[in-house]
Structure formats: C-alpha cells, structure tokens
Amino acid sequence: MIWLALTILAPLGAGLTALALRRAPEAIALIGAALGLAGAIALFAGVAGGTDITASLPFLPDLPIRLVASPLTATLALVVATVAAMVLTYAAGYMAQDPERPRFFGTMLMFVAAMQLLVLSGDWITLLAAWEMIGFASYLLIGFWHGRNGVPGAAMRAFLYTRTADLGLYLAAFLLIGIAGTSEISATLATTGTPALIAGLLLLFAAMGKSAQVPMQDWLMRAMAGPTPVSALLHSATLVAAGAILLIRTAPMLPGGALLAIGIVGGATAVIAGLMALAATDLKRLLAASTASQYGLMLIAVGAGVPIAALLHLIAHAAIKSALFLGAGVFQHDRESTDLDTLAGAGRTRPGIFAGFAVAALALAGLPPLAAFYSKDAILAAALDSPSAAWLLPLALAGSVLTGAYMGRALKVLWSGTPEKPHDPVPLMAVGMGVLVALAATLGLVFKPLEAMLGAHLAEPGWIVPAMGLAVGLAGLALGWLLAPARLLGPLLAPARDGFPIAGGLDALVVRPALALARLCDRLDSWIIRRVVLGGIVTGAQALSHRIERAEYWLLALVNAVGRLNLSLGQISLRTDRDTIDRAIFGLVDRTVALGTRARRLQSGLIHREMAMTVAGIALVTGVLLAAPLFF
C-alpha cells in the first residue's frame, strides 16, 4: 500500500510542489522521480515473492478505485519510473535556459504520476481516468512552447486523435463492467464469446490511437513540436506504450477474431510507419515514425498470441528509444535543428554521444547481444508459430528490415558530414542518456528471469529465428547506410513523406464533415430563433397588449386577495403589524414601478411596460404574501 502510494504520489506531489514554489524545479523533480523509483523498486521486490500488492479507495458507489501491483504491472511501473528518472536528469540540463522550467517539470512529473496510475490500475475506471489524464498531460507537454507557430495545433491534434480513440476504451469499459457486474479488471477478463470480441475490437481501437497505429499515426509525427525530453518520455515507456500495455494486460480475454485484427493492424503499421521513418527528412520525425513501427511489431506479437514477447520488446524499446531521443536532443542542442541535412556530421562533433546513439540504434536493429535482439527474436518466433504465420512473419520481417534501414541511415547522416567545433559539455544530459544506453545494451540479460517471474515460458527458439533476425537486421543496416532513401523507396518516397494520407486523411474524412455539421446546427438555430421565436413574440406581444387596460384591475384584485388571505390565516394575522406589511407591500410596488419605468426606457417598443410590470408585481406580491405569515 505505502509503496503503491509512493510510486504514484511522489511524482504527483513533486510536480505540484514545483508548480507552487516556482523555484529549484530540477531538484524537486529529481527528488520526486527518485522517490517514485524507490517505490517502484520496492513494489517490484514485493511482488517478486509471488503475492500481489493491492489497494482500494472509495470513489463512486460500488465502483471503488483499485490499484494492483502484480508481476506484470510492477515490472511496467519499474520501467516507467526508471525511464522517467533518467529523462528528468537529462532534462535538468536540456531545459537549463528555459524561463518556464517550473511548469515544464511540474507537468512532466504529473504526467509520470498519471502513467503510474495507469500501469498500476486494477479497475477500469482508474485505467480510463489515467488513460485520459496522460492524454491531457501530453497535450500540455507537446504544447509547452505554446507561443510558437504550429505548436498549439500539434498539441490539439494529439489530444483529439487520442480522445477519439479513447471512445473505444470508454465503450469497452462500460461493456465489461456491465457484464461482469464489477469494475475489477482481473474479474472482467473472464468475459467470453461475442462480448469479448466486441470489447477486444474496441480496446484495439483505443490502443491504435495511443500507440499511433495506422491509420492514426499522424498525430505522433506532429507531436515533435514539444521539447525533446518530452518526446523521449512519451515515446518510450509512457503515452505511446499505453496502447500496447492495454492489449498486453487484456490479452487473456481476447478471442481469435480480435487477435487477428490486432495482428493485421500491427503488421500494417510496422511496415507503413517503417517506410515513413525511412523517408523522413527530420531526425525526430524519423524516431517518431520508428516508434509507431516498433509498437506495430509488439501488436504482431499480441496478435500471434504471445503477449510476453510484446512486453519484452516494450521494455527493450523503452530504454532504446528514450536513449535515441536524448541523443537527438544533444545534436539538436548543438545545431538548433533536427533537420537531417543540418545534422550532417553532428555525431563527429560529439563522439561520446554518438557512440551511445549508435549502441541504441544497433540495439533497435536487433544486433546481439543488445536488448532488442532477444525481444525481436521472441516476436519473430511468435509470428512463426502463430496460425497466421503466412502473413504475420513476412510483415514482422519487413518491419525488422526497415528498422535496420532507417537506423542505418540516421547513423550515416550523423557520421558523414563535416564536424563543427565542439560545444560546451553536457554532463547531466550525458548521465541521463548514458544510463539508458547501458540498459539498452544489457537488458536482454534479465529477460529470462523476468519471464520466470511473470510465469510465462517462451519456447526456446532454434537457430533459425535468431539467424533470421540477425540477417534482416544487418541487411537493413547495410541498405540504410549504403543507399539513399530515394533509391530504396522509389515511387513510395513522396507518399511516405506525407504519411500515406488515405483519401485526404482524417482531416477530409472526419474534421471537415464535423465542422460542416456544426455550421448546419448553427444555421438551424438561427432559423428557429428568427422564424419561430421572434414571430411568436410579435404575435404574443400583440395579444398581451389587449389586456394591458386591465392591468390595474389585476393588481388591485391581488392586493385585496392579500388582505382576505391574511384574515383567513386567523391568529397569525392577528399578530401582524398592519403598518409593516402595508409599508412593505407598497414599498415593493413602488420599487417595482420604478424598476418597470427603467425597464421601459430600455424597451425597444415591441412590448409595453405594463405587461412586464404586471407580472413582476404579481410575482413579488405573491412572494411577500407567502412569507408574510411567517415573519410578521
């Protein structure tokens, strides 16, 4: 319980403190991240023994908040906390010159807290809540430099794409809670049959939005408008990972039809986003497209029925991709651009950073003994063993070749230009990145014990899978290093650069029709007001004006009624101070008349003051009438 709280609340508390104090945000952030990491380590150690750690807090009637640290969720929490701590260390250097640092670190920490809540959630409401909160936090982070051109649009797009996809999670959660009668995730995973299929497809839709799967990959490319540490965090273990995490956690429930759909989406994204990465002209966009592609590979593993392979690749990718982004951030720091042409030779200027970048790049390409070598082999083995091997395996292999190719190209560009004179040293940035590079290199060693802890047994692949994996990785690297993208892609280059817009993309398919519908509603409203309401007002006003002559009579009758009613109330009336009541009533009427006179001055002549005055008079007199027996 206390470790659960520490893991989530330490970053949250630190974030709020940084925002409130507005000073020393780096120190606060590092303390918060360190405490969160300590909590995650304790959780991991705690569940390694075999018992889950759970907590329950009241929220809605019969729908409490549940947190659960199981071997799976505690592992994910540890990954999140580790990457977050390193990225924040790096950011302390990267953001040193920014005047808005408290806001940056505050939002980053809140983002981490929301992500930990998502990872450790034990019920659908908490999962959904955290799921949307990381969307909000990423909106704030992508839009961090909100005064810059194009930034608000990028932030808006990220939030809207993911929120649209979130509808899938909403619907799936309602469906599963309704069937199971409880919101506890583990209990709802027993759902079978058609509901499980529908829920599975809805969850896939939600995951496609967050993990930027085809055709919802566009927002991720534009999200590069945010500071680089943001990209490093979002792309590795957090925002984009949420989609894959969702599918990994719900995998026990997913029936064959849903798995098939997941495999198709993952395979398509692995290839299409891989092509986009190869065609990219900007290093950050290259890495962003690569992220979508790698999550496509993970979805292939889930679709093949081996979610543990997806989890291993998620862990490896988390370390690798954050390291790559942090490296890109250093080069960006030097050249003030991430355009590949401008970055030519940036690696030679900083050989240390370049070495780290290269290790991570080779790890992603799947060279042994680096981390992704093992996880990619697990994915290839899963695809090979799956009933859909005939098309899952080629897609997985194509995705792997492309991985090698775009990393090879990035390395070539960074290495082959002319070096400039070195800039100031970047110790904090180097520390954050260095740890992640070390993890990217060595994480493969812990995969075996981790499998045991998770109670999963991956089939020991023969020689064929590693050989295949190594061959495609090396082939890809060679192609990317030796051949320009234009030669490799040919006619695919232009559409790949544009992100393969289908039928004008989502803008044409969704946004424009929605805006047209909005305008239609607006016009309908104006029409109702003009024709129906104003027409009615004129008629009504004319009808009412005939009664104005009788207005005085009405008022008199009412005042008389006051008197009669007071009499009927007997003993209460006896105590009435007649003067007081009279004064009050006449005061009120006078007051009302005064108000009415003012109102008349404002009236355009459409209606006579008497009507308004009369009604006001009636109402006020009645009000006093009601109160009178009680107070006088």
Next chain:
Amino acid sequence: MPLLTIATFLPILAGLALMALPDRSTKKAHTVSIAATGAVFLITLGIWARGIVAGDFAQVEEIAWIPAIGAAYRLGVDGLSLPLVLLTSLLFLLSALYSARIGERAASYVVLMLMLETASLGTFMALDGLLFYVFFEVSLVGMYFMIAGWGYEERQRAALMFFLYTLVGSLPLLLAIIGLYLGSGTFDMRVWVEGTTLGGLPAMLALIAMLVTFAVKIPAFPVHTWLPAAHVQAPTAGSVILAGVMLKFGTYGLVRFAYQMTPEAFAQAGQVILAFGVVSALYGAFAALAQSDLKKMIAYTSVNHMGYVVMGVAIAALATEPRIRTIALDGATLQMVSHGLVTGALFFLVGMLQDRAHTRGIGDFGGLLGRVPWLGWAFILSAFASLGLPGLAHFPAEFQIFLATLNGMPWGLIAILAIVVTAALYLRAIAGVFLGEMNDKWADMPDLDRREKLVVLPLLVLTVLIGVAPGWLIDMIHTTMTGLGN
C-alpha cells in the same frame, strides 16, 4: 430552528431591508448582498450538517396556509434537492462577490439578486405544488429584469425572448399541478412523489405538460434557442445563476415531478425522452463547435451537458435492473452539480475576460496565457473539466450516465460522440484565446485580482474535489437515489 425557511427568506428580507434603508449607496448595497448571501451559505451548510434520511424528505417544515384546498407551506430536502441547494447558495455568494464592482443602480441589482436567491432556494426545497410553482415563476421575473436592466448590447430582445419563452413554457406545468391536485385532493408533493396519484391517460397528459415546461427550462432541443441569446446578453452573474442554478430547475423538475410523480407514463415515454436527451447532447455540442463568441459557445455546451442529464433520467426509467437505475440517477444528479460548478466558473472567467477586453470573440484574442496566466490556467482547467477530463467534476457523473446507458439502452450511447466534439471546441477556444502568438492589443491586460481569484478558486477546488474523491457528495445523492431507483 427552521433553517430551511430562514435560508429561503433571508435573502429577500435583506433585500427589503435594503430598500427601506435611507442610504442605498453602491457600497452599502453590496455589503448587504455579500453579508446576506454569505449568511445563507452558512445556513445551508448547517442544513447539510443536519443530514438527510433514506427514502423520505428530511428536515420538513410545515405550516398551514390554505387548508381549504390542501395547500400548505412545506419545505424539506433530500439527496436530490440538498446538493442543488448547496450549489445555489454557493453560486449566489460568489456572484455577490463578483458583482461588488457593479456601480450602475447597485441597490436595484442587489434586490433582484436576493429575490432570485429566495426564489431559487424555494424552488428546490418546496414540498408543496403551489408553493413550488410560485417560486418557479418568481425566478423568471427576477431573471427578466436582470437581463433587461444590466445586460449587454441586445439585452431587450434577449430578455423578452427569455421571458415569453419560459412564461409560455411554464403554463403547462400549472395544468399538470392542477391535475395532480385533482387526482389527490392535496398540493402535498410528498403524496405526489409516491407516483400513484395519476394513472393511464391523465398521467400521460400530465407528463407531457411537465415535459414541455421542463424541456424549455433544461433546455432541450428544439426549445433551447432562448438560452444562447439570454446568456450572451445577460450580465456575468446573471449568466452564472442562469446556467448554474436556473437550468437545474428543469432537470430537478424532470426528476422530482416527471420521473417521480408519473413513473409509469415516464417509462412508457422513456424512449422518446431518451431521444431528446441524445439529440440535445449531440446538437448542443455541434452547435457550440460552430460559435466564434466564447459566451455563446459555453451556453451551447450547457445544452450538451443537460442533454446527458435527460439521458440519465430516461435510462433510469427504462432500465430493468435497480442497480443500473440507481447508477443513472446518481450520475444525472451529480452532473447537475458538476455543471453548475464548472459552467459557473467558465462564465465568471469569460466575464472577467470581457471586463478587460470588451469583446468575447475567440478570434479577437491570442497568446493571452503568457500575459494573464491565472485567468488562462483557470480557463484551461475549467474547459477540460467541462469536456469531461477524469480527475475533474464532470467525469464521474458522465461515466455513470454512460455506463447506465450502455447497460440500459445501448443505442443512446451514440451521444458519447459528443465528448470528442466538446474536446474539439474547447481546445479550439483555448488555442484561439490563450495560445499562439500574443496579440499586441492586449499587451497590458491585467491578470486576475484578489477578488476575482476569490470568486473562481472555490469553484476550481470543488471541481477537482468532486473529480478526485466524489464520495462526500455522491454518497448523499446515492442515499436518496437508491430509493428512487427501486
């Protein structure tokens, strides 16, 4: 101590006292206003502390009034009305604080506001049909003068439209009340809410009459068109009271009268009512998306949010499982409170923006976040609350309504598309007003001062509190709704 009566009539008495004062200066008027609304707020906290009971009205205060026709002065609270009473007293207090700057005919303004508070509290607490109707109508008059007297450029037209719309709209309710009286021989709403007063055709006719009245007030498509006009022209505090308190008359009446008093007819008409809720939710969202005037945009989102409430009540009538019915009613009631807090905050903030810039057009601003961070972040937080972000007030309410809808009448869930549309329109407004390059025209715009922060902060704090830990509020609602759902 008859706390309910004191809370209800203290405002109007303070108003009368102000009228009797020889010195009705601006300063004195606002002092009276803040003191009275503050006292009422404390009294309603006292009512809250006394608590409610399951399955009945609590703290009933009853005095014979017109025994011959079974009309009596009866007030009481339950888990439906008490949250709205607390919301009302809070919003009036904050409105009084905000309005302390108004110098134009301040005494008259204050008297009107205090009269409105009496009418609003009375509407929620009345347990007598006649008494309810009187309070319900008096509020109308108060708001008419508020808009006509202190509104913006086209206030006459808007005030008139509001007045005629709701006046004509409320006549059917009178017929329904008379029908209920004829069926039971009393105006005691406690008898009526047992739901057995009317049956068959009379019940259906009474229900239709009530639905007409409350649909105008809620407002539901297609009788919502008075709302944008009234909101745009109303003074800021008027908008806050209108959206935060007076729209709730409609949804409160929908539950208290339509759902409770004619339950069988309501269930028969449930699909139609649900359809109106769904259409309102979607239509309000899309119409809001088309607006370029901030205030009008927020007004239309009220149509959207109130549409969810209608959906929740309809689902409660349609669903077969008591569990689902209770969830739907819990959500609908919480949504009323959440909307009052969040939309109240949004109207205050737009009012503060308009006080500074004298315009409300989204396109007239740009990049203000760097210039007025308090105003900007308060608006961003409120906007995200309004679009249903978890951790903020609308999420638990809308989650319950949608959860019940999927398990009660799944087709109604097409309304969930509206949460994407509202997200789009708020993000567009935020980007247009607060993000991007700073418009030099507003380079010396001042940020929120202390009084303005004092007005907005309580609403933001409560918005977060309901979003993170709604238990303190939802448990009270749940106590009553468990009975209503069975």
